[in-house]
Amino acid sequence: MSSLPSGATPASIDDLLIDPQRVAADRREAPYRLIFRRAGIGMARLSLAGTLLEVNQRFADIVGRQPAQLVGLHADDITHPQDVVTSRAHLENVLAGRQEGFQTENRYVRPDGQAVWAAINVVLLRDDHGQPRELVAVIEDISERQRMQEAMSSARAAERASKAKTEFLSRMSHEL
Numbered sequence: 045m046s047s048l049p050s051g052a053t054p055a056s057i058d059d060l061l062i063d064p065q066r067v068a069a070d071r072r073e074a075p076y077r078l079i080f081r082r083a084g085i086g087m088a089r090l091s092l093a094g095t096l097l098e099v100n101q102r103f104a105d106i107v108g109r110q111p112a113q114l115v116g117l118h119a120d121d122i123t124h125p126q127d128v129v130t131s132r133a134h135l136e137n138v139l140a141g142r143q144e145g146f147q148t149e150n151r152y153v154r155p156d157g158q159a160v161w162a163a164i165n166v167v168l169l170r171d172d173h174g175q176p177r178e179l180v181a182v183i184e185d186i187s188e189r190q191r192m193q194e195a196m197s198s199a200r201a202a203e204r205a206s207k208a209k210t211e212f213l214s215r216m217s218h219e220l
Contacts, residue, residue, distance in 0.1 A: 080098075080100055081100055081101070082100075083100055083102060084102060085102055085182055085183065085184055086099070086100065086102045086103030086105075086106045086162070086181075086182065086183030086184065086185070087099070087100045087102070087103060087180070087181065087182055087183070088100070088103050088114075088180070088181045088183065089178055089179070089180055089181075090119060090166075090178060090179040090180075090181060091178060091179075092139060092176055092177075092178065092179065093118075094118050094119045094120065094135060094179075095116065095117070095118050095119075096114050096115055096116065096117050096118070096119065097115065097178065098111075098115065099111050099114045099115065103183050106152065106160055106162060106183060106185045107122050107152045107154060107160065108154030108155055108156065108158070108160075109122075109154075109155065119131065120132070122152050122153060123150060123151070123152060123153070124150065124151035124152065124153050124159055125153075126151070127150035127151050130148065130150065131148070131150055134146040134148055134166070135166075135179075138166070138168050138179070139168075139176065144167060144168050145165065145166050145167035145168055146165075146166055147163070147164065147165045147166075148163075148164050148166075149161060149162065149163050149164070149186065150162060150164065160185060160187050161185070161186045161187045162183050162184060162185055162186060162187075163183070163184045163186045164181055164182070164183050164184075165181065165182045165183075166179055166180070166181045166182075167179070167180055167181075
């Protein structure tokens with residue numbers, strides 16, 4: 045028995061092959077796909093093994109590559125070598141079930157060798173049965189903030205050195 049009204053015929057063979065559940069799922073996902081593509085912050089989907097499955101343009105801009113160049117790479121491939129061990133430890137904690145996600149700051153390395161500081165928030169997504177499915181990361185470029193913090197630390201260190209020098213000269217002049 046056909047689900048078409050009596051006398052109606054399908055417009056094409058494709059009409060007979062359309063999965064209504066898939067169409068409904070696509071409609072539900074559409075707003076999220078739009079947000080992912082157009083977000084002003086970096087976003088990435090990763091496999092449980094850490095392979096980049098999908099990235100938005102903002103994330104690609106942060107790491108100095110095109111989205112197509114990133115898909116298929118492992119997150120370690122673009123992470124600064126000094127930050128890889130920490131990143132792996134966070135990922136292992138998530139996969140072992142000790143936490144559902146993590147927040148961290150680390151560096152990515154651009155193709156030209158420049159390091160870019162990033163604040164990263166990673167969450168584990170589960171399927172309908174509660175099994176881990178993939179990871180989603182939100183990434184913000186904090187390089188400028190890091191430079192400001194380093195400049196402030198340098199200024200404080202210079203101020204302390206100047207103060208120590210002044211105290212030393214004061215004591216020496218007193219002794220003389």
